[in-house]
Amino acid sequence: MLAYLVRSYSSSSTPTIQEAKHPEVLVFKNYTPLDLLPFDGNGHDASRGLAKNSFDLDMLTDPKESIDKLEDLSADEWESLREWEQHFASKYLLVELPDELQIKIFSELPLEDLLKSTVVCRKWNKLVFDGSLWSKINIIPFYKTIPTDYLLKLIKASSGFLKIANFRGCIQFNGHALRVLSEHCPNVQVMIMIGCRNLSAASITCFLQKAHQLRVLDVSGLDTVKNSTLAVNSLSRLEKINLSWCRNITGQGLIPLVTSCSSSLRYLKIDGCPQLDDATMETFGRHMPNLTHLSLAACTSLTDTGLLSFLSNQKTKITHLNLSSCARLTDATLRHLSQYTPHLTHLELSGCVLMTDQGFCYLSSRVKSLVHLDLEDLQQITGITVRAIANHQTDLQRFCLSNCTQISDDAITHLILHGVCHKLQHLELDNCTVTDEVLNTIAVFLQSQKRIQSESLLLTDSGISLFSQRERQINLKVLDCLNITETGVKNALAKASPMLTIKSFYSFQENTSATTLNTRQVGSVRGMNNTTHRQSGNNSTHTANNCIIL
Numbered sequence: 001m002l003a004y005l006v007r008s009y010s011s012s013s014t015p016t017i018q019e020a021k022h023p024e025v026l027v028f029k030n031y032t033p034l035d036l037l038p039f040d041g042n043g044h045d046a047s048r049g050l051a052k053n054s055f056d057l058d059m060l061t062d063p064k065e066s067i068d069k070l071e072d073l074s075a076d077e078w079e080s081l082r083e084w085e086q087h088f089a090s091k092y093l094l095v096e097l098p099d100e101l102q103i104k105i106f107s108e109l110p111l112e113d114l115l116k117s118t119v120v121c122r123k124w125n126k127l128v129f130d131g132s133l134w135s136k137i138n139i140i141p142f143y144k145t146i147p148t149d150y151l152l153k154l155i156k157a158s159s160g161f162l163k164i165a166n167f168r169g170c171i172q173f174n175g176h177a178l179r180v181l182s183e184h185c186p187n188v189q190v191m192i193m194i195g196c197r198n199l200s201a202a203s204i205t206c207f208l209q210k211a212h213q214l215r216v217l218d219v220s221g222l223d224t225v226k227n228s229t230l231a232v233n234s235l236s237r238l239e240k241i242n243l244s245w246c247r248n249i250t251g252q253g254l255i256p257l258v259t260s261c262s263s264s265l266r267y268l269k270i271d272g273c274p275q276l277d278d279a280t281m282e283t284f285g286r287h288m289p290n291l292t293h294l295s296l297a298a299c300t301s302l303t304d305t306g307l308l309s310f311l312s313n314q315k316t317k318i319t320h321l322n323l324s325s326c327a328r329l330t331d332a333t334l335r336h337l338s339q340y341t342p343h344l345t346h347l348e349l350s351g352c353v354l355m356t357d358q359g360f361c362y363l364s365s366r367v368k369s370l371v372h373l374d375l376e377d378l379q380q381i382t383g384i385t386v387r388a389i390a391n392h393q394t395d396l397q398r399f400c401l402s403n404c405t406q407i408s409d410d411a412i413t414h415l416i417l418h419g420v421c422h423k424l425q426h427l428e429l430d431n432c433t434v435t436d437e438v439l440n441t442i443a444v445f446l447q448s449q450k451r452i453q454s455e456s457l458l459l460t461d462s463g464i465s466l467f468s469q470r471e472r473q474i475n476l477k478v479l480d481c482l483n484i485t486e487t488g489v490k491n492a493l494a495k496a497s498p499m500l501t502i503k504s505f506y507s508f509q510e511n512t513s514a515t516t517l518n519t520r521q522v523g524s525v526r527g528m529n530n531t532t533h534r535q536s537g538n539n540s541t542h543t544a545n546n547c548i549i550l
Helices: 001-009 045-054 075-092 097-104 111-119 123-127 148-163 175-184 199-210 250-262 277-286 304-312 329-340 356-366 383-390 411-416 436-459 484-497 505-529
Strands: 017-019 026-028 134-136 165-167 190-192 217-220 240-242 267-269 294-297 319-321 347-348 372-374 398-401 427-428 474-477 502-503
Touching: 097 123, 097 484, 111 123, 134 148, 148 175, 175 199, 277 304, 304 329, 329 347, 329 356, 356 383, 383 411, 411 436, 436 484, 436 502, 484 502, 484 505
Parallel strands: 134 165, 165 190, 190 217, 217 240, 240 267, 267 294, 294 319, 319 347, 347 372, 372 398, 398 427, 427 474, 474 502
Antiparallel strands: 017 026
16 A cells, blocks of 8 residues: 555656645645545544535535645634645655655555656655666666666665666667676676677676576677677676677587586576587586586477487486477487486477478377477478377377478368367468368367367266366467468358457458458547547467567
């Protein structure tokens, strides 16, 4: 409740304080009696206090009505009001609360409201910059507008309390600011600097040398990160590293960083890393015994032999693996995964164009723990791969076959009706040769599942189904499928919605039509009413749920 009151002071919609006719009194315009509760600690509220002082009784008939008649009071009533305001301010306004309690209230505010509170009064300006409020700094809501000097003030205020710092996209966060953070904030555990283009290599090195408590580091996309930047040995607690698309580092340059945190590192993302040779991969395998998440997407120098060098020296803890666009990998990699990654749950192989049905048949029968599988753009695979996966992957929830142009109705029908993938929720078939028959098959299947569940509820005395209590739902994506028609989409949705959702070309058409209709209606309403208010149409866009696992 107190935090809400603080927010009302700091927000742009606060009632204005306006000078009244009597020069000695300030009136809180637009407040209601309920806004001013409590009046004292004995059960008397503000409205009773006002009535006791003989104020306009009409004003008090509705405690939710704005206090807008105080300017008509007599001189004696003005004096009573002034005494009441002084009493209220001294006893109940937050400025008189102990500093510790005020800081506790501030800690409940969103960051934006917290910063707005600095302009309310000098005391709040001081308290807002108490270090205990700044264990986390997230600049994302105003990364474009926050000045550098304000950043420096926040950094210095947070000092040893700062644990999590997210400066994503903030170009005002420059090398000097990072050096100040290095000096004042020795306990940082999470540091995100994506898109901070004004950082220098020297300032990043300075930070890494002093960040002994660092557990998460994300500098993806920074060209200022070089091999020499990572030549530090003080990051023994690092658990998660994202160095994707840092174009000036090589696989060899990563070795000092990786070896310094070998026992703690669990997550490594180095998408687009050049010169990832076999020797480097072998070193990675020997120095990352506890790694569970590895993303090597677009590492075009990676070979089957290099991946084998890594896996054979690893202790088979990998659960999440992204090898998308590693175009040199073949079926040999799938055989290596079958042997060395028995606990694999998330596998992304989009763009590995040399892989075939033979490799996936071998993998599917040996690794049966897959939950997410992305095979986009693998145009050599056919329905044989889909059937192999359908027959073995009991935990599969997300399956991407987009742009696998040899996948037809028969394979998808087998996956849905005869496979063991009973947990499948998301299926992507963009640019496949499937037809409306697949949509109808899925819709009829979901209908039958719902009917079976309803019947099972009737058969049990307790009303509790012996089957899964949650209705089966499938999200289907069929963009750019030339054999899918608008009629097919509508018929399938009519049968199985909301259990079935379909993202297709026609979904976007419907959204566009709805938006156009809403816009026309708004224009018509504006013409009739001659108002300046504008209604917002329902222009919600579909979010692509790709199988991006890292």
